[in-house]
Structures are given as structure tokens and as C-alpha cells.
Amino acid sequence: MTAPGMALEAVGKRYGSAPALVDFSMEVQPGSFTVLLGPSGSGKSTLLRCIAGIEQLSQGSIRIGEQLVGSERVHVPPERRHLAMVFQEYALWPHMTAAANVGFSLRRSSLGRKEVRTRVSQMLERVGLAGFEDRYPGDLSGGEQQRVALARALVSKPGLVLFDEPLSSLDADLRERLRIEISTLTREAGATAVYITHDQGEAFALADRVGVLGGGRLAQYGTAEQVYDQPSSPFVARFTGLAGELAGTVQFGPDGSPGVRVHGQVVPGRAAGASPPVHGRPARVLVRPSAVTIVRREGGEDGEDGATGDISASPDRPRTTVMPGVVVDVAFRGRGYDHVLAVPGGNLLMGVFDVCRHGRGTGVALELRRDGCLIFAEDDSAVPVDSGVATPSGIPTQSGIPTQSGVDAAPGSTEAAGAAGAAGAADRRVLRMAVPPDGARTTRVPRAARYTFDG
Numbered sequence: 001m002t003a004p005g006m007a008l009e010a011v012g013k014r015y016g017s018a019p020a021l022v023d024f025s026m027e028v029q030p031g032s033f034t035v036l037l038g039p040s041g042s043g044k045s046t047l048l049r050c051i052a053g054i055e056q057l058s059q060g061s062i063r064i065g066e067q068l069v070g071s072e073r074v075h076v077p078p079e080r081r082h083l084a085m086v087f088q089e090y091a092l093w094p095h096m097t098a099a100a101n102v103g104f105s106l107r108r109s110s111l112g113r114k115e116v117r118t119r120v121s122q123m124l125e126r127v128g129l130a131g132f133e134d135r136y137p138g139d140l141s142g143g144e145q146q147r148v149a150l151a152r153a154l155v156s157k158p159g160l161v162l163f164d165e166p167l168s169s170l171d172a173d174l175r176e177r178l179r180i181e182i183s184t185l186t187r188e189a190g191a192t193a194v195y196i197t198h199d200q201g202e203a204f205a206l207a208d209r210v211g212v213l214g215g216g217r218l219a220q221y222g223t224a225e226q227v228y229d230q231p232s233s234p235f236v237a238r239f240t241g242l243a244g245e246l247a248g249t250v251q252f253g254p255d256g257s258p259g260v261r262v263h264g265q266v267v268p269g270r271a272a273g274a275s276p277p278v279h280g281r282p283a284r285v286l287v288r289p290s291a292v293t294i295v296r297r298e299g300g301e302d303g304e305d306g307a308t309g310d311i312s313a314s315p316d317r318p319r320t321t322v323m324p325g326v327v328v329d330v331a332f333r334g335r336g337y338d339h340v341l342a343v344p345g346g347n348l349l350m351g352v353f354d355v356c357r358h359g360r361g362t363g364v365a366l367e368l369r370r371d372g373c374l375i376f377a378e379d380d381s382a383v384p385v386d387s388g389v390a391t392p393s394g395i396p397t398q399s400g401i402p403t404q405s406g407v408d409a410a411p412g413s414t415e416a417a418g419a420a421g422a423a424g425a426a427d428r429r430v431l432r433m434a435v436p437p438d439g440a441r442t443t444r445v446p447r448a449a450r451y452t453f454d455g
């Protein structure tokens with residue numbers, strides 16, 4: 001079938017009195033790959049289950065193609081929505097072979113046995129599992145099981161494929177490979193895809209369009225570039241990756257460009273968010289890691305004054321700020337090193353990349369590029385996008401990814417048969433702790449106040 005578009009209008013979903021989705025509206029283009037990104041508990045699985053028909057809406061409506069499939073009154077069952085689903089925990093039938101799992105929905109169709117067998121083998125071959133027909137899920141690795149699940153989803157040529165964090169249970173290396181396969185095979189199949197994840201890297205790599213969820217609401221919806229370059233709120237900026245935050249007051253440059261006065265010096269940036277910066281008002285610079293470069297080392301050849309200079313717009317490069325920093329931590333990343341740097345005011349900048357290693361305690365000079373320094377009025381920072389994501393006031397969120405562990409409901413219902421397969425098994429594992437979005441990036445580092453700047 002040709003891929004359908006989808007329209008969600010003011011969708012609301014409550015569990016008892018607790019809202020999981022609030023006034024959620026979104027349009028998905030036919031044949032597009034949409035990724036919904038959000039922290040644990042933000043309503044991603046609930047949304048996917050509403051689209052699949054595993055949950056009934058409390059409010060609003062969902063159309064798939066021309067068909068109204070869900071509203072307060074209408075509820076088309078999952079098996080009549082022409083969709084397939086892939087889950088984090090694979091949700092294969094353990095008592096069925098790989099071939100039987102993949103062919104499950106086809107056997108209930110009008111296709112002959114031989115045709116089913118041929119299609120199943122072809123599909124298994126496409127996911128790299130030729131010859132695995134007779135294996136049981138218990139005799140397959142996690143990655144192989146997820147490939148079977150992908151084959152099962154695509155074999156019936158569904159118009160819409162839904163993915164609920166399908167890579168989250170896999171090792172890093174495998175995750176990357178399977179991500180590429182999911183992207184390629186789903187696009188080849190011509191299906192419309194809706195994919196949910198808490199991993200911003202995964203979202204940006206896969207998506208034609210990214211929707212960012214917070215507290216059951218759609219905080220922003222656009223291309224990866226739009227979301228990264230023009231985050232609509234501090235919440236979106238934080239969740240899509242920051243080196244750190246600097247608080248101060250708004251000050252405009254002679255050319256009218258905005259900046260924030262931080263510890264006596266001005267950091268130029270770009271106005272972001274709903275409220276424009278107002279001169280003299282409190283504001284916050286949210287710094288993308290890509291905006292920070294280590295330009296010289298204390299006493300280095302090209303640094304006359306080493307790292308001891310004040311923060312200031314560098315006179316030769318008006319779009320940048322030069323700021324002193326002290327290396328707090330350094331991590332080898334293969335292509336180079338990620339640094340954590342303490343900067344004046346007790347702030348930290350994390351994930352600052354350099355091909356060279358700067359050891360702990362080294363004084364350096366940093367350059368901050370205006371285009372990656374996003375200025376949000378403090379009023380904006382205060383706007384709660386309440387997803388249970390704590391953004392402690394006063395303490396800058398150093399990582400782009402909030403530390404939050406919560407209960408992540410596993411998806412599924414027995415009756416999304418063919419589409420959801422043995423998701424009922426997943427449902428029984430409903431209460432499991434979510435993996436923190438990115439443990440490494442939320443590690444506590446020593447207080448920056450220990451490092452002094454005399455300049």
C-alpha cells in the first residue's frame with residue numbers, strides 16, 4: 001500500500017487523573033521518517049500506543065491517511081490500522097521460530113503457504129538473517145532478535161511502522177549498525193515511520209523531522225537542523241545537547257547584536273526563545289558544545305597571556321568570546337578528547353572537543369562562537385515544560401541531557417497481533433527502571449569553585 005500521512009489533533013490521554021498527553025497536535029507527511037525525542041516519562045510510549053490503537057484517546061483525534069482511527073468515541077482496533085510495531089524488548093513469540101514469527105501476520109492473510117515461505121525468507125535475507133529461519137528467539141542474540149522483529153514489521157508491507165526505542169537494549173556498536181539498517185530498510189519499504197527515543201544522537205541521525213516531547217506536550221517539531229539551531233525553549237536546548245550555561249544580564253553590542261554580561265564581560269550570542277532579550281534583564285546563555293574551541297594553552301606558543309585573560313569579545317573576531325578555563329576532566333574519544341572545563345563564576349563547560357589532550361588542571365583559553373551561544377531571557381528559563389525533568393534553579397544544567405531516572409512503561413498489548421506480536425510479554429515487564437539517558441554525560445564533577453582565575 002502507499003504510505004499514509006497522519007494527523008494528530010489536540011490529542012489528550014489520561015491515566016486516571018494523571019495526564020500523560022496534553023493537547024498534542026502534529027502532522028506527519030506520507031513516507032516520512034519522524035522521530036519523537038523526549039526524556040523518560042514524557043509520554044512517548046503513550047503516544048505511540050495511542051497511534052497503534054493499544055490505548056484509547058481521552059481527547060482529540062488521530063487520522064491515519066483519510067481514516068479517523070481514534071477519538072473519544074471512535075476506536076479502530078490495532079489490526080485494522082495497517083501498521084506494524086517494533087519494540088525495545090523485541091517482543092517475539094518465544095515458542096515460534098524466526099520464520100514463524102516473521103510470517104505470523106502473513107499466515108493470517110489470504111496468501112498461500114509457499115508464497116508466505118518465500119516472502120519470509122526474502123525478508124530474513126534483507127535483514128541479514130538468511131538461513132536463520134528455524135532458529136528460536138532464545139538462540140538468537142539481541143541484535144538478531146531485533147532484526148527478526150524488524151523483518152516481522154516490514155514483511156506485511158504496512159503503511160505505517162512504529163518504533164518504540166528499538167535500539168535501547170543493544171550494545172553501542174550494534175546500535176549504530178542496526179540504526180542504519182532500520183533507516184535504510186524502512187525507507188526502501190516506502191512506509192511512513194514514527195520512531196521514539198530518548199537519545200538525541202539517534203533522533204538527529206534518523207529523522208526527516210524531529211518532535212521534542214516534554215511533559216506530554218510537543219515542545220518543538222521541525223527538522224533536526226531547525227531544532228538544534230533554533231531550539232524553542234531552554235528545555236529543548238538542554239535536551240538536545242549543551243556544553244553548559246552562563247547566567248548574567250542582557251547587554252546589546254554597538255551594532256545592536258545581543259550579548260549577556262557574565263562576570264563583568266559580554267558573551268555575544270543569538271536571541272532564542274519566546275521572549276526577546278531586554279537590555280539589563282537577567283538572561284542565560286546556553287552553550288552548544290560545537291560553539292566552544294580551545295584556542296590556546298596556558299603559556300602556549302600562540303598565547304601571549306596564556307589563559308589568564310578576562311572574558312571579552314575578541315577584538316579581531318567580534319563574533320567570538322575568549323574566556324579562560326581550567327581543565328577539570330579529560331576523556332579520550334578516539335578521534336580526540338572531550339574536556340570538562342571550569343570557567344569563571346563556578347560554571348562548567350562539558351564535552352569540549354579537541355584533537356589534543358589538555359591534562360587536568362591545565363589553564364586554557366576558550367573561544368565561544370556566537371552562533372552556538374543561545375540567549376534565553378530568564379523568564380523563558382522559568383517556563384516549566386514539566387516533564388518531571390528537574391532543571392534545578394540556580395544550578396546550571398551542565399549536561400544537555402537531564403539526569404532523570406523514572407519508570408518507563410514498556411509498550412504492547414496482546415491484541416496488536418501481527419503488528420505487535422508477542423508484545424503482551426513486554427507488557428508484563430511494565431515496571432522497569434529506565435536507563436538514564438546518558439550516564440557518562442551526567443557524571444558529577446568537582447565543584448568549579450576550586451579553580452581560581454587570576455587575570
Ligand SMILES: Nc1ncnc2c1ncn2[C@@H]1O[C@H](COP(=O)(O)OP(=O)(O)O)[C@@H](O)[C@H]1O
Pocket residue numbers: 015019020038039040041042043044045046047407408409410
Ligand atoms: N498504563 C499506565 N498506567 C498509568 N500510568 C501510565 C501508564 N503508562 C504510562 N503511564 C504514565 O504516563 C506517563 C508517560 O509514560 P510513557 O508514555 O511510558 O513515557 P515515555 O515512553 O516517554 O517514557 C508517565 O508518567 C507514566 O508513568
Ligand SMILES: [Mg+2]
Pocket residue numbers: 044045046408409410
Ligand atoms: Mg517509553
